[in-house]
Amino acid sequence: MKFPNFNSLMRMLQAKHGAKLKNYVVQQGIRLIEIDGCPIDFRFHMHKNSKNRWSVVGIGAKKAGRGSVTTHIKNGGSLMTPEQALSRAFGSKSREVLERAKEASIAMSEAIENHHPHLLGEIGFDIGIDDNERIWMFEANSKPGRSIFSHPSLRVEGRSSVEHIFDHSMYLSGFHRGNDS
Numbered sequence: 001m002k003f004p005n006f007n008s009l010m011r012m013l014q015a016k017h018g019a020k021l022k023n024y025v026v027q028q029g030i031r032l033i034e035i036d037g038c039p040i041d042f043r044f045h046m047h048k049n050s051k052n053r054w055s056v057v058g059i060g061a062k063k064a065g066r067g068s069v070t071t072h073i074k075n076g077g078s079l080m081t082p083e084q085a086l087s088r089a090f091g092s093k094s095r096e097v098l099e100r101a102k103e104a105s106i107a108m109s110e111a112i113e114n115h116h117p118h119l120l121g122e123i124g125f126d127i128g129i130d131d132n133e134r135i136w137m138f139e140a141n142s143k144p145g146r147s148i149f150s151h152p153s154l155r156v157e158g159r160s161s162v163e164h165i166f167d168h169s170m171y172l173s174g175f176h177r178g179n180d181s
């Protein structure tokens with residue numbers, strides 16, 4: 001359903017639920033960039049490194065299956081590299097858009113960590129980009145899956161992800177590796 005403003009949405013909900021309406025979750029629908037009419041979103045796989053800093057270790061682009069709102073692979077979605085997905089939408093500007101999204105992911109990781117009482121070493125962000133190059137974060141997963149690393153072009157990043165777990169564990173335990181990067 002589409003509504004021109006918040007009040008008309010509330011009128012519909014109150015007419016339908018009346019006084020019973022207490023809790024209801026509504027999200028603004030984001031018009032994601034599309035390829036062949038299917039929305040694209042991105043998984044940014046974040047790790048803390050040996051210097052206790054956040055870094056973007058792997059990025060997978062996910063294309064929704066036809067007629068599906070979400071990009072989950074089990075609903076017919078498919079996996080691409082971010083370069084493949086962004087060049088279709090933004091051409092020569094795609095590198096710049098990707099860099100901005102990486103910076104945003106690091107800022108969001110720091111913000112979440114600073115407001116979270118427990119240790120965090122890894123985050124999987126579900127990120128969308130719209131036609132106006134605006135970046136939206138849908139979900140932050142603290143125990144992210146590793147399915148993006150099965151893409152042939154993301155194997156190296158998959159290995160780096162495992163290395164980051166070791167490196168950051170070494171940092172936490174007070175040991176240091178000689179050649180950290």
Ligand SMILES: Nc1ncnc2c1ncn2[C@@H]1O[C@H](COP(=O)(O)OP(=O)(O)O)[C@@H](O)[C@H]1O
Nearest residue numbers: 027028029030031041069070071126127138139
């Ligand atoms: N408000 C929204 N507007 C547009 N697309 C959305 C919105 N919320 C979620 N999505 C799409 O659906 C996907 C799955 O949503 P998400 O919040 O990550 O739930 P899940 O727990 O199922 O992974 C997102 O990655 C995004 O592509």
Ligand SMILES: [Mg+2]
Nearest residue numbers: 126138139141
């Ligand atoms: Mg998700």
